[in-house]
Amino acid sequence: MNISLASTRAEQLSPFIVMEVLEKAQSMKAQGEDIIHLEVGEPDFATPTPVKEAALRAIQNNDTHYTHSLGKLSLREEIAHYYFRKYGVEISPEQVLVTSGTSPGMLLVFSVLLEKGEEIILPDPYYACYPNFIRFVNGNPVCVPVSEAGGFKYSPEDIKQHLSPLTRAIMVNSPSNPTGSVCSASELKDLADLGQIIIADEIYNGLIYEGEEHTILEFTDRAFVINGFSKLFAMTGWRLGYVIAPREYIRAMQIMQQNFFICASSFAQEGGIAALRDCEKDVKSMVNIYNERRRYLLGRLKEMGIATSHDPSGAFYALGNVKRYTNNSYQFAFEILEQAKVAVTPGIDFGANCEGYIRFSYANSLDNIKEGMNRLEHFLMSK
Numbered sequence: 210m211n212i213s214l215a216s217t218r219a220e221q222l223s224p225f226i227v228m229e230v231l232e233k234a235q236s237m238k239a240q241g242e243d244i245i246h247l248e249v250g251e252p253d254f255a256t257p258t259p260v261k262e263a264a265l266r267a268i269q270n271n272d273t274h275y276t277h278s279l280g281k282l283s284l285r286e287e288i289a290h291y292y293f294r295k296y297g298v299e300i301s302p303e304q305v306l307v308t309s310g311t312s313p314g315m316l317l318v319f320s321v322l323l324e325k326g327e328e329i330i331l332p333d334p335y336y337a338c339y340p341n342f343i344r345f346v347n348g349n350p351v352c353v354p355v356s357e358a359g360g361f362k363y364s365p366e367d368i369k370q371h372l373s374p375l376t377r378a379i380m381v382n383s384p385s386n387p388t389g390s391v392c393s394a395s396e397l398k399d400l401a402d403l404g405q406i407i408i409a410d411e412i413y414n415g416l417i418y419e420g421e422e423h424t425i426l427e428f429t430d431r432a433f434v435i436n437g438f439s440k441l442f443a444m445t446g447w448r449l450g451y452v453i454a455p456r457e458y459i460r461a462m463q464i465m466q467q468n469f470f471i472c473a474s475s476f477a478q479e480g481g482i483a484a485l486r487d488c489e490k491d492v493k494s495m496v497n498i499y500n501e502r503r504r505y506l507l508g509r510l511k512e513m514g515i516a517t518s519h520d521p522s523g524a525f526y527a528l529g530n531v532k533r534y535t536n537n538s539y540q541f542a543f544e545i546l547e548q549a550k551v552a553v554t555p556g557i558d559f560g561a562n563c564e565g566y567i568r569f570s571y572a573n574s575l576d577n578i579k580e581g582m583n584r585l586e587h588f589l590m591s592k
């Protein structure tokens with residue numbers, strides 16, 4: 210008998226395992242253990258000063274009330290300028306809806322697109338929350354396994370095999386969480402040329418260490434871009450994001466925003482303007498530091514024989530292939546936590562096809578990464 214009080218809709222969600230690892234690591238820490246955190250995808254940097262100053266100014270000026278539900282026009286204009294400056298694409302502020310983080314943006318996009326039973330195609334491995342969002346609005350996630358040998362990127366042929374009359378959109382996340390892979394211009398163009406709506410989660414754009422970076426909007430207008438300030442500007446706690454959408458969907462999303470969220474934080478939006486306008490130097494410096502950590506981490510993973518065949522070149526994640534040690538990444542991650550005192554995320558959090566991998570986040574200091582790798586090496590030697 211089902212004795213749960215929660216609705217079926219709530220019950221069918223799977224937990225975000227990385228949070229469970231984090232919570233266990235925190236309780237171990239509270240008992241005096243010294244834990245190295247390589248599990249959470251959260252920048253360890255402070256939010257850049259211009260952002261903090263802009264928000265403080267806004268608070269002092271009593272800019273502490275509801276804003277327009279689409280977001281402040283000044284921020285939406287700044288977002289349009291930013292996409293033009295970085296990628297040469299022209300978007301109108303009228304296509305931009307500012308949200309309280311990328312996550313609510315995702316909910317609005319899937320909600321505006323999906324009728325019951327309709328499908329979103331996603332690569333597996335995927336960002337853990339996508340299928341939950343899709344199911345929550347009665348859609349079906351259709352996962353396309355992408356291989357390590359192919360750099361964890363999907364080919365149009367893979368996708369074509371999964372298209373159906375129920376397909377509503379194809380999802381792409383480049384740079385990717387958890388794989389760190391980045392799509393080239395031609396790979397994004399191939400996706401756009403499939404003629405389907407593309408949902409591009411570009412939250413890690415800007416965090417790229419090799420090659421060029423692109424937006425899907427260079428290749429198609431039939432796209433929803435989800436982006437935010439959490440990662441690039443070290444603003445996870447500010448809860449600020451945005452959606453760039455084809456104009457015809459904006460009104461419906463605005464109505465959902467008015468009902469469900471009202472608007473994003475007024476002073477966080479002022480911080481967002483400063484982030485886009487005044488933080489190029491801060492971002493450059495963070496990117497250089499991430500890259501130094503990435504190189505170090507990859508070197509150690511290679512020495513341990515668990516590096517993947519293609520180096521991750523974006524975001525701040527690397528997968529370790531631990532298939533020769535385990536086919537249960539969940540258990541393995543908790544073993545690493547308990548025995549080596551290093552918190553990592555089990556691959557299974559990111560899809561069935563990510564079993565046999567663990568994810569490392571290098572959003573932590575080089576010293577901590579070094580210590581984490583020393584401990585992991587010792588742990589693996591005991592296996």
Ligand SMILES: Cc1ncc(COP(=O)(O)O)c(C=O)c1O
Nearest residue numbers: 250310311312336386437439450
């Ligand atoms: C791929 C991806 N999209 C979205 C998010 C959520 O970001 P936000 O803090 O803007 O809600 C994350 C956070 O880890 C992520 O990795």
